[in-house]
């Protein structure tokens with residue numbers, strides 16, 4: 063008995079009765095052979111089908127290539143704007159050729175790609191830019207377009223200040239937000255109208271402090287303000303008035319405004335204006351500029367009351383050097399409640415970041431106050447990127463206010479001041495030349511409208527005679543005269559005094575106050591100075607400025623000639639030029655935006671009458687110098 067039963071498949075007919083076993087297996091074999099032949103035929107038919115499709119594809123892609131080639135040829139017939147455009151087209155062509163190559167190769171391997179290409183072909187050649195398949199490659203370097211240098215938006219589009227002062231006066235009471243006390247004081251000081259710069263800037267500062275001292279508008283830090291307006295346009299009052307107005311509402315005395323100026327004289331001048339408008343309020347103004355000893359200044363800064371050190375100043379006017387001394391020596395100057403940082407003559411302050419004064423002030427402002435709760439509005443952290451998180455706890459704002467007649471337009475320089483969303487008020491509005499880098503661009507400034515500029519061709523030896531001619535014959539006094547060195551100022555002063563008939567003085571630090579007073583009262587006809595008095599100094603009644611030595615830099619020129627034609631008045635500026643200086647000097651002045659400098663020729667005949675006397679004076683001066691030297695050395 064067999065252990066297993068083997069059942070063999072005999073086909074569909076297996077169960078049918080068949081005459082013999084052999085005939086049955088032969089029939090089965092025949093059937094299988096037929097099926098195999100059928101399958102072979104089918105395969106053959108499929109293969110031939112594929113071949114024809116492939117041939118069609120090849121023909122199609124060649125057609126595409128021809129099309130592109132034709133298009134390129136027609137493109138080249140058109141005038142090509144530039145070399146760059148041509149190169150770009152060539153590269154585009156090159157890339158599309160690459161794509162085609164990839165496409166042709168891939169058709170041999172993949173049916174999917176074949177189908178997709180078929181689709182593309184059917185869609186026609188209308189949309190050639192969109193091949194409809196993934197483009198491999200294309201990593202070749204693109205021609206990098208030249209960087210277009212443009213000014214930041216805030217520098218390129220400032221709030222425009224009208225240059226014409228007289229035509230754009232705004233009555234004091236038209237500016238909202240000023241207390242009657244302050245308005246009365248303005249009237250008392252002879253100011254019934256605001257100048258254009260004041261009418262624009264005062265409301266902007268007041269608006270930022272609408273919510274009081276501790277919090278910015280809407281809880282945000284106010285925008286910093288930059289002001290670029292001509293010399294004598296009234297920039298000082300543009301910051302003094304709003305700062306006094308805002309601080310008037312304070313309860314506790316803390317240093318809340320700090321004005322930094324480059325020189326002692328300027329600090330003293332601004333201190334006087336602050337004091338005049340703070341008078342009658344509880345605000346205290348202090349100057350830290352080195353006129354007094356450090357310990358005397360320190361004593362006036364704060365006092366001990368009920369065991370606590372309390373500030374004795376709300377507004378401080380300082381020079382950077384003295385300011386840093388007080389911060390480093392921890393002399394009681396606390397800036398942790400500082401609300402306004404005013405930087406006057408800002409371009410000069412940027413150029414000479416003396417002892418990195420700004421970073422020291424910022425450190426003193428944000429460094430303390432950490433002991434308080436993090437969410438307190440009294441706590442301060444130095445501004446970084448503005449994020450939702452960084453803005454959520456309200457902070458006591460610090461606002462920077464920059465003023466200058468020659469504010470730089472160089473964003474890299476301004477960046478040093480770390481301004482927060484700055485807003486520029488400027489009377490010089492011009493489109494930036496995008497092709498010239500900021501560093502190479504000749505900076506342009508605004509000149510006072512009432513200023514008439516002249517240059518006088520001369521020789522070195524005739525310069526003193528020309529000055530005498532201006533005073534004695536042309537009656538142009540009082541003249542403020544600038545030399546490039548103290549020696550030249552001293553020499554000229556001696557010469558003119560020896561000549562006689564002219565009241566002359568040198569503006570030296572020792573006798574500065576009295577000299578300025580005499581000059582303003584008209585008892586000095588010729589005041590000779592170096593560039594120490596060129597910036598910011600406000601001397602009333604200067605009819606004429608003479609550049610006895612031509613200034614080397616255009617900014618120096620702008621500030622020197624800006625000592626006249628102030629507050630909307632008219633004035634004259636003469637520059638004595640040697641033959642070799644003429645071309646470069648005139649180019650420098652015109653590039654800086656001067657409305658025009660005219661030639662003033664003084665004929666030799668005009669000086670003839672003075673020449674004999676002048677020669678004698680020269681000999682006398684030489685003799686005096688010889689005697690003086692002998693007395694010194696023998």
Ligand SMILES: Nc1ncnc2c1ncn2[C@@H]1O[C@H](COP(=O)(O)OP(=O)(O)OP(=O)(O)O)[C@@H](O)[C@H]1O
Nearest residue numbers: 253255256257293294295296297298467598600629
């Ligand atoms: N609204 C006004 N009405 C009349 N005089 C004014 C007014 N504002 C300012 N002044 C006067 O104009 C003169 C020039 O003002 P100020 O010194 O502020 O000019 P500035 O723009 O700061 O000039 P600079 O750039 O040379 O420093 C000053 O004598 C000042 O008293």
